[in-house]
Amino acid sequence: MNPPREDRSAPPSVPGRARLIKWLTGPRAIFYGSLVVAFVMASLCATVLYQSRHDAMERARENSRNVALIAERDIERNFELYALSLQAVVEGLGKPEVMALPPHLRSQLLFDRAATADYLGSMLVLDAAGNVVMDSASDTPRKANFADRDYFTVQRDNPNAGLFVSAPFHSRLRNGAPSIALSRRLSNADGSFAGIVMIAINLEYFHRLFAGLSLGPHGAISVIAQNGVMIMRQPYDSAVVGRNISKASTFRKFRSAAEGSFLDTSSIDGVRRLYFFRNFPQLPLIIMVAEAQPDIYAAWRRRALTIGSLMGAFALGFVALSFMLGTQLRRRMRAESELELLARTDSLTGLHNRRTLGEILDLEWRRARRARGVFSLLFVDIDRFKAYNDKYGHQAGDDALAAVARCIGENIRRPADTAARYGGEEFIVVLPDTLREGAYAIAEKIRLAISELAIEHSESEYGRVTASIGSASWTPEQDIDVTQVIKAADQALYDAKARGRNRVATCAA
Structure with missing residues (x-):
């Protein structure tokens, strides 16, 4: 009987370390190594593109904030001028010496500050019944009654309304021109309601202001009253101006903080945008700047497509080249193995030589x-x-x-x-x-x-x-x-x- 012998399935002349080295330098190692390298390259490319996408969003957020601040400062500066004009009229009406002046001198004195302001319609003084009693456009007031306008009813019903910004309306004195009004209350000596002073502002002012601000082909910029009434929106739509959007999810976010940004879908046109909003510190208004998500990522998408395509082609080419190299190496190793076998084997019998x-x-x-x-x-x-x-x-x-x-x-x-x-x-x-x-x-x-x-x-x-x-x-x-x-x-x-x-x-x- 033959005694048991250790397992010789692995040739003793090829130790484990040598087999490992042989595998690491073999065709499979080259192919799998190329896959790892291609994966690492693709991962790095994806990381860079992801960071670039994030940077595009941050740039859009910063750009929206800058645009909002520019618009806010322009509106505040002009509205401050209009508010001063209203206050001057209120104060002048309370001075007997001013009211004793002839109508044309009194009109020049009371309405002088508003005479040079751009995009103004007219400045009117209304009595307690809403009738025009003084008109900046003429020494003889035009006959009209505006007791139905919100800028009149709010002042009449609320002694503490202060400076009120009305909802958009079509002017009855200027052939239906879309406008908003700023108004202040006039009170009698006993505090009872005596009428209002109002100034009409043509919405063309917002058109011109917003037209000079670049927000991309699908961007939007709006001025919204704090009660949810849309005062102006660019791109302009007459059906949108004057709409109350207080129920919209976007508006609820506008009222949740002094300023901020978020992604949401517009309730007006269904476009998903990055919104930046800011509540005016001195006016009952909200400025909203929104860049469309497709516009934000348009340049990034073109760059990602170019870089991704090049990286994909390079990675595939690298893997294909490695596969071809591995195939050639495998053929060479097979040939060397056959040569080694021939060198160690008797060609006729197939036994060792x-x-x-x-x-x-x-x-x-x-x-x-x-x-x-x-x-x-x-x-x-x-x-x-x-x-x-x-x-x-x-x-x-x-x-x-x-x-x-x-x-x-x-x-x-x-x-x-x-x-x-x-x-x-x-x-x-x-x-x-x-x-x-x-x-x-x-x-x-x-x-x-x-x-x-x-x-x-x-x-x-x-x-x-x-x-x-x-x-x-x-x-x-x-x-x-x-x-x-x-x-x-x-x-x-x-x-x-x-x-x-x-x-x-x-x-x-």
């Missing part, structure tokens, strides 16, 4: 000496092979050698057992960790298998191709060299031939 046999013998012999294990060797020789060649030709001889080699290979099954062509019609089988009896049994199986091939050999005494086998074994108690084991197996082979061929002979080294 004599050079490889020397390496195997050296390795297994040193291992056997270290482990103090039994080492056996078989020397196989085809009987009367020269006569076979002469009779049947060299091609038939080659076929017979190949058939015998297959028989030898099929009858040594352990991974550590090795067969090699020693030269001509001679073969050597190396059997590490195999006792003499086990070696003999294997030799007998090989001999019998060769005989059962039944290859015709008329020059042989057996009428078929046969083989003689010499077996030699080394035991730990002996102190000899591997060449002596080979000589012993060779001597046993000669003994087998001398005893009639087609048999196995054993000789201890």
Whole structure:
């Protein structure tokens, strides 16, 4: 019986570290490495593009804030002028010496500050019934009643209304021109309602102001009263001006803080925008600037498409190139492996050649000496092979050698057992960790298998191709060299031939 032997499924001549290095420099490593590099490049590109997208949003937010501040300051400056004009009229009406002046002088004195203001319609003084009693446009007041306007009713009903900004309306004195009004209350000495002073502002003022502010093709800018009434919106829509949007989600956010920004979808046109809003500190107004999300990301999207396409093409090209390189490397490694196999293998029989046999013998012999294990060797020789060649030709001889080699290979099954062509019609089988009896049994199986091939050999005494086998074994108690084991197996082979061929002979080294 052969003693158990360590697993030799992994060749001992290729240690784990060498296999790892070989894998790391192999075609698969190149391909997977290229995938990792492409993934890293794509990740870096995606990170940069994501940061660029974030920066685009931040720039849009800052731009909206700047636009809102510009519009706010312009509106505050002009409304302050209008408010001063109203206050001057209120104060003048309370002075008896002013009221005693002739109408044209009184009109010049009271309405002088408003005369040079842009986009003003008219400044009127209304009595407690809403009738025009003084008119900046004429010494003789135009006949009209505005008791139904909100700028009148709010002042009438609320003594503390202060400066009131009306909802948009169509002027009855200026052919329906869209306007808003600023009004202040006039009170009698006892505090009762005496009428109002109002000034009409043409909405064209907001048109001109907003037209000079760039917000992209889908941007919007609005001035909204704090009660939710839309005073002006750019792009202009007459159906939107004057609408109450106090129920909209955007307006609720406008009233939640002094200023801020957020993303939301407009209740007016359904466009998603970045809103920046600011409540006027001195006026009951809200300025809102909104850039459309598609406009904010338009330049970024073009840049991302260009960079992403180039990076994608580069990554795919890199992976494809790595794949081609890996394929070429695989072919080269396969060719080198085949060359190495050819260099270590006998081309006719497919068994190890004599050079490889020397390496195997050296390795297994040193291992056997270290482990103090039994080492056996078989020397196989085809009987009367020269006569076979002469009779049947060299091609038939080659076929017979190949058939015998297959028989030898099929009858040594352990991974550590090795067969090699020693030269001509001679073969050597190396059997590490195999006792003499086990070696003999294997030799007998090989001999019998060769005989059962039944290859015709008329020059042989057996009428078929046969083989003689010499077996030699080394035991730990002996102190000899591997060449002596080979000589012993060779001597046993000669003994087998001398005893009639087609048999196995054993000789201890």
